[in-house]
Amino acid sequence: MVELSARTLHRLPSHVRVPAYDRDGLRAGIVHIGVGNFHRVHQAVAVQRCLEQPGHEDWAICGIGILDGPEARAKAEAFRRQDGLHTVTAFAADGSKAVEVVGAMADYLHAPADPDAALRRLAAPGTRIASLTITEGGYGLDKALAESGGAGRPRTAFDYLVEALDRRRRAGLPPFTVMSCDNLRSNGDTSRAAVLALAERRDGELAAWIERHGAFPNSMVDRIAPRVTAADRQALNAFSGIEDALPASCESYTNWVMEDRFCNGRPPLERAGVSLRDDVAAFEAVKGRLSNAAHMLLAYPAVLLGYRLINEAMRDGRLVRLLQDFWTLDAIPLVTPPPGLSPQVFTAQVLERFANPGIDDQVLRVAHDGASKLVVFHARTLAQLIAGNGPLEREAFLFACFARYLLGVEDGGATFPVDEPRLDAADWARIRGGDPLAVLHLSPFTELRLPESERFRDAFARAAQALAAKGAGRALAELVGG
Structure with a gap:
């Protein structure tokens, strides 16, 4: 050498x-x-x-x-x-x-x-x-x-x-x-x-x-x-x-x-x-709301299921279907791409990139600082889905998985490190206080105003209950239909 x-x-x-x-x-x-x-x-x-x-x-x-x-x-x-x-x-x-x-x-x-x-x-x-x-x-x-x-x-x-x-x-x-x-x-x-x-x-x-x-x-x-x-x-x-x-x-x-x-x-x-x-914002919207948002949606159920590498998680058909449903039903209808960019072609490329066998990207790296990233990459989609009476199942499932991730224990019982620098002592006290809706009240999520939406509160409660009763695998399978 x-x-x-x-x-x-x-x-x-x-x-x-x-x-x-x-x-x-x-x-x-x-x-x-x-x-x-x-x-x-x-x-x-x-x-x-x-x-x-x-x-x-x-x-x-x-x-x-x-x-x-x-x-x-x-x-x-x-x-x-x-x-x-x-x-x-x-x-x-x-x-x-x-x-x-x-x-x-x-x-x-x-x-x-x-x-x-x-x-x-x-x-x-x-x-x-x-x-x-x-x-x-x-x-x-x-x-x-x-x-x-x-x-x-x-x-x-x-x-x-x-x-x-x-x-x-x-x-x-x-x-x-x-x-x-x-x-x-x-x-x-x-x-x-x-x-x-x-x-x-x-x-x-x-x-x-x-x-x-x-x-x-x-x-x-x-x-x-x-x-x-x-x-x-x-x-x-x-x-x-x-x-x-x-x-x-x-x-x-x-x-x-x-x-x-x-x-x-x-x-x-x-x-x-x-x-x-001059139209950087349109490219930002496509990348942030379709690629980065999908990365976050993938990471939290993946870590609960025991996956540690993104390319390994992408071999689970349930997780791939979750991303495809998110794009088709939730995000793509709300994003205006720049001229010449097809969201369908872009998301197909994202699937290929996430599954790249040479990139051992760590699930926990993507999950890290989720309290910041979820706001950055999901705020606009969430706000539009809530305001427009759109489907909330996948966004609620994401936040329910994030809440379980904060406990640092996967479904199989193994522990993993949680790195959330934006959460303060009061936030951690809420998480450990027993309130089933505590994650919606964390200080970094204040601007999302999630507790104000009855539809989102109900969808989140259902997702959290499914995760607690059935585990991430069965809850995910039911969400994506198989």
């Missing part, structure tokens, strides 16, 4: 694609906060394609990690040792796979170790885009305000952005574009609201300057990137022939649709397969 570094690129196995540009000449025009698996297989790969175009070497990435702890420090050390390089192995549905070394990241900074170094890089004249992958739960406005460290004491991603923007304004520099790459509807608008709220708290003139001169393009991002376990890392490195401390894997499918709304230049993203369009 060849250890990954800039010095060994010329010695890598012939089946590995390597950066087709001179990394010595790279300059970081993009600073990215949150260099996790998804960023490494999505934005970093797209930027690599841009760097392969002559004359665009000033659009490399400087990664910034803002989390602390042993794992975060080990990641920073690995990137230092590997000169910012990492491998990406893409698995196609037919079982084939391809590996490449991504060299788009010219530098990596661990912000807790040196916050001012991260701020200096964000405020540097060469930084023209600040991008984010901080997960859906990282965008709450109340969360951003409550967790802010304030001026000079950055704690959150938005603290770093606002402090850096203030430094730029005082230095007479233009703002950078804030480019969210998270799985969130209107992610640019949401980022804008958080940045402006923190800026207003600090200085009204700063907020006005950002609002007048800044840019926050909305985008839709799509690629499945499972968590890489120690066993996965060993298998990925065995295939590549490279000793990589931070290998990432993904499906061969990738998609990125974004508004062409930048205030300080951008790389040639269209040459990297990015669709620059």
Whole structure:
């Protein structure tokens, strides 16, 4: 096995694609906060394609990690040792796979170790885009305000952005574009609201300057990137022939649709397969309400049934039928796709992607932070079904499964970890208090107003009773008719 570094690129196995540009000449025009698996297989790969175009070497990435702890420090050390390089192995549905070394990241900074170094890089004249992958739960406005460290004491991603923007304004520099790459509807608008709220708290003139001169393009991002376990890392490195401390894997499918709304230049993203369009919201609706929503609908009954991998769950015909019924009867009639996109073709592709045998995507990864994701991906469909007197059986079943998932015990008696950072002590007290409708009253679900719908309360109660009396398997079989 060849250890990954800039010095060994010329010695890598012939089946590995390597950066087709001179990394010595790279300059970081993009600073990215949150260099996790998804960023490494999505934005970093797209930027690599841009760097392969002559004359665009000033659009490399400087990664910034803002989390602390042993794992975060080990990641920073690995990137230092590997000169910012990492491998990406893409698995196609037919079982084939391809590996490449991504060299788009010219530098990596661990912000807790040196916050001012991260701020200096964000405020540097060469930084023209600040991008984010901080997960859906990282965008709450109340969360951003409550967790802010304030001026000079950055704690959150938005603290770093606002402090850096203030430094730029005082230095007479233009703002950078804030480019969210998270799985969130209107992610640019949401980022804008958080940045402006923190800026207003600090200085009204700063907020006005950002609002007048800044840019926050909305985008839709799509690629499945499972968590890489120690066993996965060993298998990925065995295939590549490279000793990589931070290998990432993904499906061969990738998609990125974004508004062409930048205030300080951008790389040639269209040459990297990015669709620059004005109708991002329509793509967001299709992906969020048909693909991401289906992922959540699949995850909770799957974990109760004992499945731990998404592709294993997709071999259960009852779960496949649940998704098909959800699309046909509930979601597709309520979604207006962009021109040229067929929801039926799209959902057929989603089934193939979920079943990809090379993607060992963990059910618990999808289920994680459901209190945030259920709101993001099911709120509009739920509201329309309730208001329009539509069918509620599958949505009620989803929330009933989520309620049982929160107990951390599958139907067979085995336990599993529950990771719900949005639930507070009062929420957990409700869950354990014996109220059969407790999950409908959890604080993250307040905006859904589920207890106000008698039809939904009744459907939820029936689903919860069926799960308790018959287990997820029989309840699911009855729901889908066999």
